Amino acid sequence: MLFERIYDEDLAQAGYFIGCQANGEAVVIDARRDITDYLELAKKNGMKIVAVTETHIHADYLSGTRELANATGAEIYVSGEGEDDWQYGFDATRLYDGDAITIGNITVQARHTPGHTPEHLAFLVTDGAFADQPGYMVSGDFVFAGDLGRPDLLDEAAGGVDTRFGGAHQLFASLRDVFLKLPDHVQVHPGHGSGSACGKALGSVPSTTVGYERMFSWWAKYLANNDEQGFVDELLEGQPDAHAYFGRMKRQNKEGPAVLGQVTPIAELPQDEVIRLVESGDAIIVDTRNNREVHEGTVEGSLNIPGPAKAATYGGWAVDPERNINSLILYVKDAEKAQEIRDHLMRVGIDNVIGYTTSIEGLPTMKPKTIAPAELEAFDAALLLDVRNKTEYADGHIPGAKQLSGGRVLWHQDELPREGTIVSYCQSGVRNSVAASALRREGFDVVELEGSYNGWTAFENERETVAS
Numbered sequence: 001m002l003f004e005r006i007y008d009e010d011l012a013q014a015g016y017f018i019g020c021q022a023n024g025e026a027v028v029i030d031a032r033r034d035i036t037d038y039l040e041l042a043k044k045n046g047m048k049i050v051a052v053t054e055t056h057i058h059a060d061y062l063s064g065t066r067e068l069a070n071a072t073g074a075e076i077y078v079s080g081e082g083e084d085d086w087q088y089g090f091d092a093t094r095l096y097d098g099d100a101i102t103i104g105n106i107t108v109q110a111r112h113t114p115g116h117t118p119e120h121l122a123f124l125v126t127d128g129a130f131a132d133q134p135g136y137m138v139s140g141d142f143v144f145a146g147d148l149g150r151p152d153l154l155d156e157a158a159g160g161v162d163t164r165f166g167g168a169h170q171l172f173a174s175l176r177d178v179f180l181k182l183p184d185h186v187q188v189h190p191g192h193g194s195g196s197a198c199g200k201a202l203g204s205v206p207s208t209t210v211g212y213e214r215m216f217s218w219w220a221k222y223l224a225n226n227d228e229q230g231f232v233d234e235l236l237e238g239q240p241d242a243h244a245y246f247g248r249m250k251r252q253n254k255e256g257p258a259v260l261g262q263v264t265p266i267a268e269l270p271q272d273e274v275i276r277l278v279e280s281g282d283a284i285i286v287d288t289r290n291n292r293e294v295h296e297g298t299v300e301g302s303l304n305i306p307g308p309a310k311a312a313t314y315g316g317w318a319v320d321p322e323r324n325i326n327s328l329i330l331y332v333k334d335a336e337k338a339q340e341i342r343d344h345l346m347r348v349g350i351d352n353v354i355g356y357t358t359s360i361e362g363l364p365t366m367k368p369k370t371i372a373p374a375e376l377e378a379f380d381a382a383l384l385l386d387v388r389n390k391t392e393y394a395d396g397h398i399p400g401a402k403q404l405s406g407g408r409v410l411w412h413q414d415e416l417p418r419e420g421t422i423v424s425y426c427q428s429g430v431r432n433s434v435a436a437s438a439l440r441r442e443g444f445d446v447v448e449l450e451g452s453y454n455g456w457t458a459f460e461n462e463r464e465t466v467a468s
Helices: 036-044 063-074 155-156 164-176 212-217 220-225 226-237 244-256 271-279 311-316 335-346 390-393 430-441 452-465
Strands: 002-007 013-018 025-029 048-053 075-079 094-097 100-103 106-112 121-127 136-140 189-191 282-289 327-331 351-358 382-385 419-425 445-449
Touching: 002 036, 002 244, 013 036, 013 100, 013 106, 025 100, 025 121, 036 048, 036 382, 048 063, 048 100, 063 075, 075 121, 075 390, 100 271, 121 164, 121 212, 121 226, 155 164, 155 244, 164 220, 212 220, 220 226, 271 327, 271 351, 282 351, 327 335, 335 351, 430 445, 445 452
Parallel strands: 025 048, 048 075, 075 094, 136 189, 282 327, 327 351, 382 419, 419 445
Antiparallel strands: 002 013, 013 025, 100 106, 106 121, 121 136
């Protein structure tokens, strides 16, 4: 058996390629939308992808299931479990608890594990060449290394009302009735790692085992003592902010993401065409440099989406394709970086990138306004805005600051003052630059705090030292 993890550091998301070396067939679980890695892996190993499936209707990225099936002719399998409101809206073979996909010697069996979402499936993998029992679980957003999938995303991102409580109780039952009935040796391969917003304390190791989680996870004591309410209370406490674009991902993944087909390489646009498109308002420049370079000067009305490392994440914060119809032009240093960033943006359904430029010559430029921590106290701000996560805010913030995470500001403009100046900050300045550029694009007057919270903390510590 070939078992490969394809990991996206940007979204902390894992997909899995499972192939039978005896007959050369493979199944892919939880594919992302830029599918080159899966196709290359199949070609390298002389395999044909014959089945594509996913653990659930994802919220944090746009599924590549339909894209990969379109490219390979593979059969699509999706969950048929769960409530009526969370049934897939496109043609595919439905899987129910106990159903299996067979490729050569390998059996991939679906187990209904609701909690994170009502339709969620985990997959037990049996390598029939060596054993007649499962040795692996692809757990999706059910069990992570050191944590569990959060049950509140339907409330936070999909318009649900108090679904978190039912989801938490479902997770308890899924652990008790499915996960903990497996042998300790079963390897668990989750859908996310550290950095994902799909849980609150995900480990960074790529896999775990049933036995390890049974002994050492935070939730193990509650299951051992059958303390369901204690489990629910701790699970729901301290969950991080859900990015607002998660709601769009849920809707699109449920109905079926648009299939792009063969994607042509991104092209460099002639500079006169770039100028024409920007000045006419038909295109927006996406400045992919870091915030320090952006602060030295950028294009008026541009968005700062640094990349490629976190371009999907920050793109989801700064661009809402459901209401932003402008084309995007990437300002990058070269074609390779442009291609990487375009691929990352596709992962969150930002498909309106029409090309790239390596120059902003001839375009109207500006320097984003900033303020030093020493000037903050005397500055007459309409709002001091903390765009960090609410858990970071709870650990310490500038007095008087309002918290609204960078992944939510674009969707909660009604909470921000249209008159006066907003002073914004994050931890170091990176996220703040993204959020501030999005708000400026919407017409807000935003001044960024130099050094952000770290800079303010250093200033305050220095002031206390001098005073003492």
